[in-house]
Amino acid sequence: MSEVVETVVVVGSPLGLHGRPAAEIVRLASPFRAELTLAREDGSDGSADCRSILAMLVLAAARGTRLILRGTGEDAAEAVRTVAAYFAENFNE
């Protein structure tokens, strides 16, 4: 039984979702087994695998962009919480 957990995150950093936070998200996602994706709230541009820097960069999410963070699998809830917290801290920038 796969749980699907979703939450909305906002890109708060003035620098947008660029290389450094993308790399950090990959690192944060790695200990979990759940699949994690980010997608634009308006549904445009498909969804980005949180384990691919390229995929996240292609989202080109600037400051203020609202994204849907979705986790699927066993530890989805914890995975989503961890990554969402990172967004809430504005990527420490």
Next chain:
Amino acid sequence: MAVETQTIQAIPVSPGIAIGRVLQVHAAGHRPEARRIPAEGVAAELRRFDAARAATRGQLAALQEKLRGRLVGEADIFDAQLLLVDDRMLLSGVEHRIRDEHYCAEYAVYAAADHFASVLGAVSDEYLRERAADLRDVAGRLLENLSEAEAKTPEMDVRRIIAAPVLTPSETARLDRDKVLGFAVETGSATCHAAILARSMRIPAVAGVPGAVFENLRAEDLMIIDGFSGKVIINPGERTVEAYRLKKQATGKLVSELERDSTLLPETTDGFWVELAANIENAEAFADAKKAGARGVGLFRTEFLFMKPERIPGEEEQFQIYKSLLLAAGDEPVTIRTMDLGGDKFSTGVHHIPEANPFLGLRGIRLSLYERRDLFDTQLRALLRAGVYGNLRVMIPMVCSTLEVAETREIIARIGREFSEAGVEHVANLPLGAMIETPAAAMIADRLAGMVDFFSIGTNDLIQYTMAVDRGNERVAYLYRPTHPAVLQMIRKCVEAAVANNIFVSVCGQMGGDPMLTPLLLGLGVHELSMSPESIPVVRRVIRSLSRHEAEEAAARALACSNAAEALEIAEALLKRCAPEIFNMQQ
């Protein structure tokens, strides 16, 4: 069959003369055959891909190590590329093409990388577009590692001139440096990778060679590149080759003489002293500046601090950078320009909003005061603290109003008060200068002169704004003329205002380092010329070859000219008479 000689005017970016056969380095990304493999071959193909990845990873890591501590940023490029080699989306794109579509590894790598690079390349964000170039560079390396032959280091049987549309760090890192005579590149300027490398290798280089030239080059073409004048000659005749051989000898001797003279004072024959300072943008270049006999730094560009959005240094890190620069300079002045972003120096993350007309938009001091005051504040705090370690001057770019100077002074005063209250050591009475790069600033020079401690004329932008010309636009670039009477008159206005207010004038734009124009700047009364370190020895020789009196006389006549060509003739005639060896070098 007679081969046609072609003469091209390019931009000189590293001095010297090279005569030799050409080696063309083609743009990476040549497309491999879309070969299909049998179903049984998939596993083996995936293994080939893994092996190529491992080899690529190793090479990138080795390059990172080798380049660390060398040119600023060279190692960082490979950091970014290492991340891409293991990127999940890229990997799955390649594996899908091998496993499900039965393409060979070469084509799978090429197609996957090309797909993502195109997506990234189409984005408006500059940072992301750069990652597209990195991705193509990585794909190129993967393809090389897949090919059976030895990593394709270009055949360097004899010493050759490297001709390329662009030279990426990957490519230059791979060249057999002992065999390179010089570089000729299409894209680039004095600060492009190939130019910086050429100067540190002390070989000639030219940039801005029209692309069509590269398309018609053949392997055995003979080429002459003149890193003084920027001329490129393809398949020169015997007499031309002979003439350049002589010029090479003469200039070689001259260049060593000039270097030997680096301790001589930049003094005119009638005893007037002009300061010669260096324009640099990283601490490493400081050593070159010292060697060339620069007295201090007339322009330290700080944009590099803000170009990597993932790592904008905070107050402490900036403080350390400025402090070490000041300590290295001893008691010689170091003029640091506050962040000058916007226009063509777009940095993702500092300034997101796309503008229809960035050159007339939010850049320079405007950006600092009205959009990123937080970053400006941090930079000023770091500068004020670092100032106690040496002879610091700070200047603000793109000034067009007295209010900008007043506000900057207020911020500095406030920071000073905060530091005093908190007991933080900082410099009091920090010399603050205004860059004169807009016609507005030049026209109100008399008002600005009373508010600042010096002027620094940024001639590149001043000329563009004054002549209403984008020098990068080939159709109108001919109008970009430093000797246009309007430009000369603005410089003169600044000098007059400065003298009336007891402050000095420096010129830090390209005009300052052009020996052909040194006589005019001298004659207009400029006090300091700041330039790229490699131009200092030549300009010193020019200064020492003439008297201020004759320079002033020439400048007065130039100011009265009705067009740029006439004024330039006056400058050339004077240079030809007083320093013919320098005049000839520029031809």
